[in-house]
Amino acid sequence: MIVRRDGEPDGDGGAVDSALDELYVTPPPAFVSRRESLATEAKGAGRVADARRIRAARRPSLAAWAANLLLRSRPEESRAFLDLGQALRDAYRSLDADGVKELSEQRRSVVAALSRQAAELAAEAGHRLSDPVLREVEATLRAVLADEDAAGRWATGRLESALTPPSDFPGTTAVRTDRPRSPAAPPRTSTQDEVAERRRQRQERLAQEKQEKLARQKQEKLARQEQEKLAQRQREKLAQEKRERLGRAREAARAADQRLRQARDDLRRAERQQRAAEKQREEAADAVSRAEREAREAASEVKRLSGRGT
Structure with a gap:
C-alpha cells in the first residue's frame, strides 16, 4: 500500500473506479444506499481517500x-457511436458537404436506435422512461455527437445529468446541466443526500403524475372523438334508412297512383261498355216490340x- 506523507493511505484507483462504474449504473432510487x-x-x-471519492459522487x-x-x-454500439461523432465533427471542420449529408442521415437513425435501446435497458431494470426523460436521453446523445467534451464525459459512464447539444453544431461546447465540481468540494452529508433525493423523487413523481394526467386527457379526448364518430355513423345510418324508407314509400305511392289510374280507365271502359250494352238491349227490346206488334197486326x-172469305 502506498502511504502519503501525512500518513493517510492512498486509494486503490482500480477499486474506486470499479465502484464508481457500478454506482453510476445503479438505478437512481437505490443510488444513495449503494453509495x-x-x-x-x-x-x-x-482506503479512506476512496471512501471520500465515493461519498462525493452525486x-x-x-x-x-x-x-x-x-x-x-x-x-460496441457506444464505441461506434463515439466514432461516428468524431467523423461528423471532422466532416464539418473540413466542409465535406457530401460527408456531412451522409453522416447527418446516419446520425438521426443511430440516435433514434440508441435511444430506444436505452429505454429498453431502463425498462428491464424496472424504470420506464417517460417521454420528457427519453427526450433528455436523445439530447444527450446528440450532444455527444456534436461536442468532443460532451463525448468525453459520456465515455466515462458517470454522467450526473443530461447533456444539451449546442445550437450551432459543431463550433461551440455543449451546454451541460452536470457541471464538474471543484476537486476540493467537500463530500455531501447523508442528510443533504436524503433531502436532495426526496426533492428529486418528488420532482419525478410530479413529472410522472403530469404525464399520466396528459395521457388520461389524451385517452379521454380519443374516447370522445370515437364516441362522436360512432354517433355520426349512427346519424348517417338513420338518415340513410330514412332516405331508403322515403324512397320505398314514394315508389309505393307511384305504383298505387298508377294502379288507380288503371282502375279508373278500366271503370270508364266498363261504363262505356255498359252504356253500349244497355243501348243494344234497348234497341233489341224495341225490335222485339216492333216484331210483336207486326206479328199481331199480321195475325189480325x-x-x-179469313172471315171475309167465308
Missing part, C-alpha cells in the same frame, strides 16, 4: 443514468181476311 455501502467497504479496507438524474447504462451495456189481318 454508502461502497464507501463503508472502502473505509473498512483502509446521484444521477434518470436520463443520465439511462445514458450511463447504455454505455456500459452496449459497449190474316184473321180479318
Whole structure:
C-alpha cells in the first residue's frame, strides 16, 4: 500500500473506479444506499481517500443514468457511436458537404436506435422512461455527437445529468446541466443526500403524475372523438334508412297512383261498355216490340181476311 506523507493511505484507483462504474449504473432510487455501502467497504479496507471519492459522487438524474447504462451495456454500439461523432465533427471542420449529408442521415437513425435501446435497458431494470426523460436521453446523445467534451464525459459512464447539444453544431461546447465540481468540494452529508433525493423523487413523481394526467386527457379526448364518430355513423345510418324508407314509400305511392289510374280507365271502359250494352238491349227490346206488334197486326189481318172469305 502506498502511504502519503501525512500518513493517510492512498486509494486503490482500480477499486474506486470499479465502484464508481457500478454506482453510476445503479438505478437512481437505490443510488444513495449503494453509495454508502461502497464507501463503508472502502473505509473498512483502509482506503479512506476512496471512501471520500465515493461519498462525493452525486446521484444521477434518470436520463443520465439511462445514458450511463447504455454505455456500459452496449459497449460496441457506444464505441461506434463515439466514432461516428468524431467523423461528423471532422466532416464539418473540413466542409465535406457530401460527408456531412451522409453522416447527418446516419446520425438521426443511430440516435433514434440508441435511444430506444436505452429505454429498453431502463425498462428491464424496472424504470420506464417517460417521454420528457427519453427526450433528455436523445439530447444527450446528440450532444455527444456534436461536442468532443460532451463525448468525453459520456465515455466515462458517470454522467450526473443530461447533456444539451449546442445550437450551432459543431463550433461551440455543449451546454451541460452536470457541471464538474471543484476537486476540493467537500463530500455531501447523508442528510443533504436524503433531502436532495426526496426533492428529486418528488420532482419525478410530479413529472410522472403530469404525464399520466396528459395521457388520461389524451385517452379521454380519443374516447370522445370515437364516441362522436360512432354517433355520426349512427346519424348517417338513420338518415340513410330514412332516405331508403322515403324512397320505398314514394315508389309505393307511384305504383298505387298508377294502379288507380288503371282502375279508373278500366271503370270508364266498363261504363262505356255498359252504356253500349244497355243501348243494344234497348234497341233489341224495341225490335222485339216492333216484331210483336207486326206479328199481331199480321195475325189480325190474316184473321180479318179469313172471315171475309167465308
